[in-house]
Amino acid sequence: MEKIAFLGLGSMGRPMARRLLAAGHELTVWNRTAAKADLLAQDGAKVALTPAEAVRDADVVITMLADPEAGHAVVDAMAPALRPGTHLIDMSSIGPRAFAEVAAKLPAGVTAIDAPVLGSVDRAATGQLVLFVGGDPGPVQAILDQFGRVTRCGGPGAGSALKIVVITSVIVGVTAVAEAVKLADTYGLPEDLVRAALANSPVGGVTARAFAEGVHYPIRLAAKDVALAMASTELPLADAVHAQLTRLADSEQDLGKVVEQLRRVAV
Structure with a gap:
């Protein structure tokens, strides 16, 4: 069993790290907090004070970080300690450009793949989870x-690119459902009727996500x-959603x- 280091223990990182412990891996963890x-x-992981x-x-290093800035900071801190032959799996949603920049900072002999999750x-x-993997897994x-299920996307960075494509469509779709519900309020339509109609329409998938329970993808990360x-190309709908x-x-x-929240916002 490989020795694994897991860096980034937010709402997603913690349950993912626990799965590795349950599988019997020797796990060292680090988190800024x-x-x-x-x-x-308490579950058997070794806690490190620094990246x-x-x-x-470690034989394998997994990063699950919030944004490109955190990715750069953690790689800068850990790069001098990485050994040749180590594999880095970046599971953060930082986009293909930031992944390429992070990978370029790694010392010789360290390989990297991107594997952001849905x-x-x-x-x-x-x-x-669905893993969008760029590079050789x-x-x-x-x-x-x-x-979870691995989707091979192509060369390094392709997984990060596809994740941004898919998650942007989900975010725009959920926001559209939110505005549809607000519109229904102005017509005085019963919420149960509206939700059922949306669920059985072509936007059923994003409607299910909009009203899902037991999930946590903070609005601030969606905006990120x-x-x-938007940094990659002109996207008018995404621009409007970002503003919302x-x-x-x-x-x-x-x-x-x-x-x-949008139902409470005055026009």
């Missing part, structure tokens, strides 16, 4: 399989992902809560 790492110690300490003896905390806990396939998409998301009151709520 140390208390979150301590929760994994460099976490990766020093799914929330419920699927992370049960190993049912072969050497770490058994580890990736612990998290849309911003990554950034003016909402509680950006720590799940993306689905845009339905409630």
Whole structure:
């Protein structure tokens, strides 16, 4: 069993790390907020005080970080301690440009693949995520399989690119459902009737996501992902959605809560 270092223990990282512990891997964890790492110690993980300490003896390093800035900071901190032959799996949603920049900082002999995920905390806990993988997953396939279904996307960075494509469509779709519900309010239509009609329409999938329970994809991260998409090309709809998301009151709520929040926003 490979020695694995897992860096980034947010709402997604913690259940993913627990799956590796349950599979019997020797796991070292690090998180900027140390208390979150301590929760994994109770399950058998070794807690490192710095990214460099976490990766020093690792065969495989997994990063699950919030944004490109965090990705750069963590790689800068851990790169001097990486050994030749180590495999880095970047599972963060940072986009193809940032992934390429991060990979370029790695020392010789360290290989990197991008494997951002689609799914929330419920699927992370049960190993049912969708992994968009750029590069060759072969050497770490058994580890990736612990998290869910692997979709091979092409060369390095292709997984990060496809994740941004898919998640942008989901975010725009959920926001459209939120505005549809607000429109229904102005007509005085019963909510149950509206939700059922939307669920049985061509937008049924994003309607299910808009009203899903037990999931947590903060609105602030959705805004970040849309911003990554907008940085690549002109996207008028995404631009409008980004403006909506950034003016909402509680950006720590799940993306689905845009339905409630937009219903309260005055025209």
